[in-house]
Amino acid sequence: MKYTCICFLLLLACSAKAQPSTYKALITKADSLYQAKDYEASARAYSAAFKSNKWRGEVTDRYNAACSWALANVPDSALANLEYVAYKDGYRNYQHITKDTDLASLYINKRWPKLLKQVKLNEQEAEKKLNQPLIKELTGIYDDDQSYRLKLDSVGKKYGRNSKEVKDLWSTIREKDSVNLSKVTVILDKHGWLGADVVGDKGNLTLFLVIQHADIKTQEKYLPMMRKAATEGKANSANLALLEDRVAIRQGKKQIYGSQDLH
Template identity: 50%
Template sequence: MKKLFVIILISLNIGLVQAQTYKDFVQKADSCYRAKEYKLSVGYYDKAFKIEQKNTTDLYNASCSAALFKEDKKAFNWLNLAIDNGYENITHLQIDKDLEFLHDKKEWEKLITKFQKKLEVLEANYDKPLQKELLAIYADDQSIRFDFMKIYKEKGTGSKAVDSIGKIMMHRDSLNLIKVSKILDERGWVGKDVVGSQANQTLFLVIQHADLKSQQKYLPMMREAVKKGNANAGSLALMEDRVALREGHKQIYGSQIATNSITKKSFVSPLEDPDNVDKRRAEVGLGPIAEYAKKFDIVWDVEAYKKELPELEKVSNQKKEK
């Protein structure tokens, strides 16, 4: 009986270690991706997927690292697994510059065809014209941001190239806002059961990139949409935070990150009740703030943050005044 008890304890411990290890490997893989260490990123994803292969976001992100490292076999394998596990964002996949290396491979056409056939079954009862319009807006919204980030990383802030593409992005945003406002005013916040999750997400993206007046107008509509299951609670949290900060209040969920213009270090923008932020984040499906902050090279220490908060508020107010 004693031996059996020991075996059970060992089995439980192995299960706990595996659960923690998967998360650790993915975090390391993400960190390496951001540092452009794609070989290391692929290696960590390999280790994570030996434990499980279910999370569509992780599988998709892994394929991006593999494609950037020119590991096309792994990239296609992980993309196929992502699709098999429920990944639906075909428009994002087609415009994602991380995957451009795969476009001239014969497997790419096979993957897209497989993806389209699967979506045809899932989307049989959708409002096709509306979905098509929203997906076109999604592609327009995201493709310019891919271009902006590429130039920003190459040229840095303040460069003419960044300023130029920034103006183009703002112009596109204004045009997309006109289109989405018309849809919202006439149809309301249409759910994924009508247009699919990807087209539904377009509504949030365009309003998230809009002026404060437009955000204030459609925020109550999005709140109601979340209650009805027609919008994502996590996306609403981001919108709530952005509007709160733009109105001069503190954010609630800690989703908004800013950069100190002097130290060049990133920080969590002024946050209400930091002690209970993880509880609020969990309620809307967001992970712990420490994990989120780590993506921006921020070490989250709630006690240190509370001490720094008055200074962070000054920095944030200075940004608004400018």
């Protein structure tokens, strides 16, 4: 599975603003080709994107390129991209890479064990610097934010979208959101927007999710903080694009990135 952090289906909004438009266009094309299962063409589009950007690319894009190359049965190119993010960018999501079925064709490659060892080392090194108490708190917030939302589809299919069961579930979600927002705003006001280097990837994502689900006044308050964090590498640019568009719509303005489904 392509490397995503929840909401990553909106690749059209993902790349950092400093990247050339050609790079972003090619990344969007590569993702579309992946979705169409034209893996070799997708992989070549990723390569073209990196070439257009002086062979630089976001970690997520290189990981996704590796997925496309692996699915196209070109292991050397797949491993080259993964080794790049592991050795040069410090990629550390050991749990994801070891369970990613897109990479299954690489499991028998002699370079695979060494790659996994490096990813594990990166993870262990990163964990030394993490704020474990905050991670524990944010993990609980994440679970509350996501667990009930993940039930909406199945409950809606079983009882109907306008059923009492769905309305009750939304009532619970709103209650959880209110509690979560109180906790997250305390963290943000005290520490600022914490990056994955302090609270891990999930903790960093949790900050965004709670603000994304908040009222417009809260979003307007913390949007500048997230913008600054994104320029410092402490917030995901894809998530920032989602928040930018949501705030714009609520303010009666046009979306910047077109990430919000208005239908």
